[in-house]
Amino acid sequence: MQITKELVNYLEALGRIELTDEQRASSEKDLQDILSYIDTLNELDTSNVEPLSHSFPVTNVFREDEVRPSTDRELILENAPEKTDACFMVPKTVE
Amino acid sequence: MDYEVVIGLEVHTELSTKTKIFCGCTTEFGGEPNTHVCEICSGMPGTLPVVNKSVIEYAIRTGLATNCKITQYNKFDRKNYFYPDLPKAYQVSQLYLPICQNGFVEINASEGGKKKVRIHEIHMEEDAGKLVHDDFEDCTLVDYNRCGVPLLEIVSEPDMSSADEVIDYLEKLKAILQYIGVSDCKMQEGSLRADVNLSVRKKGANEYGTRTEMKNINSFKAIKRAIEGETERQIDLLESGEKVVQETRRWDDSKGESYAMRSKEDAQDYKYFPEPDIPPIEISDEKIEQIKNALPELPEKKKQRYMEEMNLPEYDTGIITNSIHLVRLFERTAEICGNPKDAANWIMGELMKMLNDTQTLPEDMKFNQDSLGKIIVMLNENKISRNTAKKVFEKVFSEDVEPEKYVKENNLEVMTDTGAIKGIIEKVVADNPKSVEEYKSGKEKAIQFLIGQSMRALKGQAPAQEVTKILHEILD
Known part of the structure; x- marks a missing residue:
């Protein structure tokens, strides 16, 4: 896969970060290096290997459907940068 | 030129489990903002979600009731998007291995007879929080009570071709969900919501037209109007030589028109990957059989x-x-x-x-x-x-x-004492000499008035037949 300037801009938008032009250039190079390195894995034929999503042989970890008290609202809101008495407050989002 | 409409639905239904999908917070509707919230559903770092057993059972029940095949090896996936209704910045959902696949619901076809609307898949996911836009303060307030409430997303194939078929499908689906007790389907509380995917094409064409998606319409009447409005809009576009653009539109039911939503971001890339915090879920043949046998x-x-x-x-x-x-x-x-x-x-x-x-x-x-x-x-x-x-x-x-x-x-029993009934009617006859006179002089209709007066005097507590009979006895 080829990392382009456009792709770096796209990743920047996706990650909600803003890079300087210098950082953009170095990111382009770094990302390309990383991908090329990872491409080494493509040398292995995995067509008959099931993708692995979990490395531990554990399945079916469940919880009974029983209500447990929720956490105090004050505590939940404590770390919010902006809040009212009852709610988190964020910059206006309009669709 | 004749057109036909092609419609597929994505229906979200909130499950009526007692607790959320990954934590023990209550799913009860309402409640003061952010009081049904804990470290897990508010996405605090270092917390671990644990799947509510009932969610899996409800999902299997729904799949079996809609003729689906149950996926016996299940995983959850992360759907990443950045929006304040999701505190974790991702929604835990199922992309690769949805729990139910390839079912159908039978509906009444517009052309008469029955038809099958195929279910592509049903998957489990968590609901998002509620955003309240505060125009006065110019900010948005976030309430995470609903965040983590279990949802099923029921995705149909584009098998419907009119608003009536869509409504019938939704009614059939709603009835099934209520019968099997997995959701109360209260649209006004958002426990049943539908996204409508709609395209039009010339009658007889093989290929689908470009579709638009209308999100979260929450009443049957609004859905019907939205479908009719969007069908007209797309046909008008095509007739005037323009193209339908694939986009998400919001239906404004009060104005009776839809408008394109400014896309949340130009970058809409969910970057799905397997949810590492939740081990796979295996469903045995016995479990499926057991749930099947318990279906009402x-x-x-x-x-x-x-x-x-x-x-x-x-x-x-x-x-x-x-x-x-x-x-x-x-x-x-x-x-x-x-x-x-x-x-x-x-x-x-x-x-x-x-x-x-x-x-x-x-x-x-x-x-x-x-x-x-x-x-x-x-x-x-x-x-x-x-x-x-x-x-x-x-x-x-x-x-x-x-x-x-x-x-x-309130003494509403029918009077059974014929003597007492007769007494009351006799009084009515005595009080209305004019009508009696008219009746006797051959004006048959006059008796209707006397019957009415008697019924009123009896407060409707004697059968009209009986009253008529007694009146004739007195007068004839």
């Missing part, structure tokens, strides 16, 4: 049985079996009065009228389920007149009075 009688089957065993008309059984709440009332009433026909007639007649007049949904009926049966019994035993029965049922419907007690306390 489903709407279509119940309808057939009502028609065959109780000899009820198809239309009536269709209406009744479409709502589990009407079914419960019907079955209880038929049991008490011993006559399914009477029970169905009262539900289709008086009850439907009251529900319509008061704009009440069957699920919001508040009265004791035994009351209608008791009223019919009193009527059939001639203890009360038909008129009284209707009035008592109105009181039951509005105030949940106990019918037998109410009849007794």
